Amino acid sequence: xxIAAVIATIYVALVVPLGFYTASFLLMLALPMAxxxxxxxxxxxxxxxxxxxxxxxxxxxxxxxxPREALLSLFAAGA
Amino acid sequence: xxxxxxxxxxxxxxxPLTAMIGATLLGVFIGALPGLNPVMAIxxxxxxxxxxxxLVALAMVAGIxxxxxxxxxxxxxxxxxxxxxxxxxxxxxxxxMADKGEAAKALKxxxxxxxxxxxxxxxxxxxxxxxxxxxxxxFGPAEYFWIAIFGMASVxxxxxxxxxxxxxxxxxxxxxxxxxIDNLSGQARFTxxxxxxxxxxDLIVVLVGLYALPPVLQLAEKTDLKGLSAAQLKLxxxxxxxxxxxxxxxxxxxxxxxxxxVGILPGAGGNIAAFLSYNAAKNASDDPSSFGKGNxxxxxxxxxxxxxxxxxxxxxxxxxxxxxxxxAALVLSALTxxxxxxxxxxxxxxxxxxxxxxxxMLLTSVLIFALGGAVATRVFAQFQRLPGxxxxxxxxxxxxxxxxxxxGRPVDLWVMLAAGxxxxxxxxxxxxxxxxxxxxxxxxxxxxxxxxxxxxxRGDATELLTRPISxxxxxxxxLVIAWPIAKAMRRRRGTKAA
Numbered sequence: 001x002x003i004a005a006v007i008a009t010i011y012v013a014l015v016v017p018l019g020f021y022t023a024s025f026l027l028m029l030a031l032p033m034a035x036x037x038x039x040x041x042x043x044x045x046x047x048x049x050x051x052x053x054x055x056x057x058x059x060x061x062x063x064x065x066x067p068r069e070a071l072l073s074l075f076a077a078g079a
Numbered sequence: 080x081x082x083x084x085x086x087x088x089x090x091x092x093x094x095p096l097t098a099m100i101g102a103t104l105l106g107v108f109i110g111a112l113p114g115l116n117p118v119m120a121i122x123x124x125x126x127x128x129x130x131x132x133x134l135v136a137l138a139m140v141a142g143i144x145x146x147x148x149x150x151x152x153x154x155x156x157x158x159x160x161x162x163x164x165x166x167x168x169x170x171x172x173x174x175x176m177a178d179k180g181e182a183a184k185a186l187k188x189x190x191x192x193x194x195x196x197x198x199x200x201x202x203x204x205x206x207x208x209x210x211x212x213x214x215x216x217x218f219g220p221a222e223y224f225w226i227a228i229f230g231m232a233s234v235x236x237x238x239x240x241x242x243x244x245x246x247x248x249x250x251x252x253x254x255x256x257x258x259x260i261d262n263l264s265g266q267a268r269f270t271x272x273x274x275x276x277x278x279x280x281d282l283i284v285v286l287v288g289l290y291a292l293p294p295v296l297q298l299a300e301k302t303d304l305k306g307l308s309a310a311q312l313k314l315x316x317x318x319x320x321x322x323x324x325x326x327x328x329x330x331x332x333x334x335x336x337x338x339x340x341v342g343i344l345p346g347a348g349g350n351i352a353a354f355l356s357y358n359a360a361k362n363a364s365d366d367p368s369s370f371g372k373g374n375x376x377x378x379x380x381x382x383x384x385x386x387x388x389x390x391x392x393x394x395x396x397x398x399x400x401x402x403x404x405x406x407a408a409l410v411l412s413a414l415t416x417x418x419x420x421x422x423x424x425x426x427x428x429x430x431x432x433x434x435x436x437x438x439x440m441l442l443t444s445v446l447i448f449a450l451g452g453a454v455a456t457r458v459f460a461q462f463q464r465l466p467g468x469x470x471x472x473x474x475x476x477x478x479x480x481x482x483x484x485x486x487g488r489p490v491d492l493w494v495m496l497a498a499g500x501x502x503x504x505x506x507x508x509x510x511x512x513x514x515x516x517x518x519x520x521x522x523x524x525x526x527x528x529x530x531x532x533x534x535x536x537r538g539d540a541t542e543l544l545t546r547p548i549s550x551x552x553x554x555x556x557x558l559v560i561a562w563p564i565a566k567a568m569r570r571r572r573g574t575k576a577a
Contacts, residue, residue, distance in 0.1 A: 004299035005500060008292075008475055012492045015479060024476045031472040035302050046469050054480065062127065064484040 007031050019069030025051055083205065086434030089134055090442070098138035099439055103446045106146020110162045113154055114298040114467060115474070117147035117163060121409045122290045123474075125283050125416065126481035133417040134435045140413055141439040142446070144406055148349060148386045149193035149447050156185045156378070165349030165385040168357040172370060172377030179373050187319070190447055192331060192379040196386035197444025199335035200342060204390040204397075205437045207343075211398035212426035220532035221543050223400075225552035227525035230401035231517050233345040233559045238404075239511030242563040248510050252518020255280055262523070263530055275490050282412050282519055284482050284491045285498045289512050290405070291478050292499020299471045327379045330360050334380045338387020343394050345403035349385040356384025386447075390440040397425065397433055402520070405513045410436075411520060 007030060015023040028047035029040075037043060058064045089095070102124075109120040120143050128136030151166030156173035169189065176185035218226070231253070235245035258269045259279025270276040334356035341352040360380035361370045370377050389406075396407035414420075419429060426433050482495045502512055529543070536542035544550055 001296045001300045001503075004296050004471060005503075009496060011475065012479065012496050015483075015492065016489045020480070020483075024472075024479075027472045027476060028469075031299075031475070032466075032468040035299060035468045035471070037466065037468045042466075043469060046465070046473075050473055050476070054476065058480055058484070062130065062484075064480075065487060066480065066483065067489070 003034050004031065007034060016067045017070060018067075019071065020066035021051060021055070022069055022071055023067075024054070082209065082430055082434050083438065086431050086438050089431050090138070090435045090438045094132055094135045095138040095435070095439065098135045099142045099443050100446065102139040102142025103146040103443045103450060104142075106143035106148075107150035107153075107447075107450055108146075109143065110147030110150020110166075111153040112470070113160045113162050114294060114301070114470065116294060117144055118405050118409065119291045119294055119474075120147060121406060122283075122287050123477050123481050125409065125413055126287070126485045128413065129416060129485065133414070133419070133432055134439075136413055136417065137410070137432070137436040138439045138443075140406075140410055141436065142443045144389055145193075145197050145386065145440065145443040145447060146450070148197070148389060149190055149382065149450075151385075152189035152193070152378075152382050153186065156189060157182055163349075165353055165388075166381070167350060168353035168381035168384070169378060171357065171381070172372070172374050173381075175371065175373035176375065176378065181373065185375070185378050188327070188375050188378050189382040190450065191324070192327070192334070192381075192383035193386040194444050194447040195331045196335050196338055196383035197389060197447065198441060199331075200339055200387040200390035201437060201441035201444055203339045204394050204440060208394050208398045208433075208437065209426060211394065215399060216427075217548060219546070219549075220528040220535065221546055221549040222552060223528035224525050224532060224543065225549050225556060226399055226401060227521040227528065229552055229556045229559065230345065230395075230399075231514065231521050231525075232556050233401075234403070234517050235511075235514040236559055236563050237345060238513045240509055242560075244508075244510045245514050246560075248505070248512065249514035249518040252515040252520075253522040254518075255285065255515070256519045256522030257526075262527060275488065280494060280519075281485060281491060282516075283416065283485060284494050285519065286409070286412065286516060287478050287482055288495035288498030289502040289515065291474060292496070293503040293506050293512075295471055295474050295478075296499075296503050298467050298474075302468055323375075327376065329363070330376050330379045331383050333359050333363065334383035335387045338384040339391040341384075342388040342391025343403070345395060345401060348392075348404050349388040352388040353381040353385040356380040356387075386444065390437070390444075393436075393440065397436070400425075400524070402517060405516060408513065408516050408520060412516075415520070 007027070011023060011027045014026075018026075025047055028050060029043055032043050033040075058066060106117065106120070109115045110117065121140055124139055124143065125136075128139065147163060148165060151162035152169045152173065154160045154162045155166040155169040156177050159170045159174040161167045161170055173185045173189065176182065231249045232246070235249035236242040237245070239245050256279070258276060260267055260277055267277060337356045337359060338352040341348075341355065357377060357380045360376050361367050364370065364374075364376060392403045392407050393410060396402045396411055400411070402408035402411050414425070414432075419425065419432070478495065479492055482491050483489070485491065505512060532543060533540065544553055
C-alpha cells in the first residue's frame, strides 16, 4: 500500500510537467514492476492498449484538454 | 401516466439507448472484477458526463448500477469470490452449483433473478416516488432543513458499525461543505487566502478520491500477479427445463419485496437485501438443509434481492432529496453537476429527467436478461485473467483524467489524492465514508434552508419546530439518533445483569 501510495503521489506530481500520456505510460510500467510483476512485455502491451483507449475516448471523442506532453515540445524545439 | 410516456419518448432516442447498453455491459464487467465496485465506477464516470445530456449521463449511471449488481455474481459463482459486497450471499449456493458442474445454469438463474429484481424495484420507484414527491409540495424551508438533517443523521447512524463514528463522518462532510464563498453573504470561509478554495472543494473531486483510491490501494496490497487460468472459465449454455422458471417465481416475489423494503430505508444496502432474501428463501423452503449445497433457489433469492435494492434506494433520493446510500448520493451529485437542484422540487421542475431516469432503471434491468447468456458471460469472465497489479495503475490514470477534465486545474489532483489517502485511513479505523459525502451534499442545503426559514420568521427559531411537518421531522431525527444509543445502553445493562 505504501509503495502504491508513494508512486501515486509521484505520478500526480509529474503529470503536469511531463505531460499526461508520458507520465501515465510510465506509471503503467513502473507500478506493476514495483509491486513485483515481472512480465515486462505483458505490462507493455496492456499499457499501450490502455493508452490508445484513453486517447480515443478523451482526446478524440470528448476533445478534453489534458496536460501537454513535454516530449513533444522537446521535438518541436529540436526541429 | 403521461409523465412516463413523455419521458419514454426522450429515453428511446439514440443517445440514452446506446448509453444504457454500453453502461450495462460496462457495469457487468466492473461487477465481475473483484476489487472494482459500482460506487467507484460511477464516481469515475461522473466527471465525463459533464458535457453530456443529463439523460445520457443518468442512463450510464443506471446501466452501471444494475449491470454491476448482476456482474458481481459471475466471480461469486465461478470462484466463490464475491465481485461486489452485495454478491456475498450469492456464493453460498452459487459456488456449490458450479462445483457440481452447473456453473452455466447458476449464472443464468443469477441473471434472470437480477433482471426480475431490478424490474420489480423500478416499478416500485415509478409508483411510490411521484406519490411521495407530492407530499413535499407542503414543504417550506423549515421542512427542507429538517429533511437534510434527518438524511445526515439516519445515514450516519445506520451505515457502518459505530453510530458515533458515522455521525463524526457526517460532521466532517458538513465542515468540508462550508468551505468557499458563503452563498447568502458572499463572505469567504476557511479559504486561508487561497484563491482556488474560493469555490469550495468540488464534490466530485473529493468523491473520486474518497471512493476510488482506497479500493485501488487495497488492490495493490493484494498484489495479484497472475489472474485466473483459462480452465476455470469454461462455460456452455444450458436452456431452462420446463417448470424450472415457475419454481423460482415465489422466491422472486419474496426477494423483490425484501429488496425494495431495504432499498427505501436509508443506510442499508444491497448486501443486507441479499442476506435477508437468502434467509427468507431458506426459511420458506421445504428442505432448508439443501441450502448452501447448490440450491438454485438460494442463488435466485440473493441475486433478486440485491438488484431489487437498486431502484428502490432512489425513492427517498429523488422524491425527498435524501440519498439512502452512496449510489443515490452519486445520482444526486450527477444532477447537481447539471445544475439541477436535488430535492423535492425536482419532480415538478424536471419531470422528463426524473421520469426518464426511472425508465432507464427499468430498461437496464430488462437488458440484463439479454446479457446473462453464457456467451456474454464467457466474454466477461475472460477479463478476470488480467492480473490485478495491472488494474491498479489503470484505475489511477482514469481517476486523474476524470478529475483533471472537470476544471482543468492541477490542484484538484492533489485534493483528490489527499481525500483518497484520508479515506483509506478512515476506512481502516471503521469510519464509514458515505456520511462524509452526504454531509457535503446536504450541509449546504440545510444551511440555506435554515437561514431562509429564519429570514421568513424574522429570526424566530421556534418556527423551525412549531410547524406540524417540521415538528414531525425533528422528532424523527431525534428518534433516529436516540434509538441506537438506547440500544447500546440496554445492551450494556444486559451484560451487567448477567
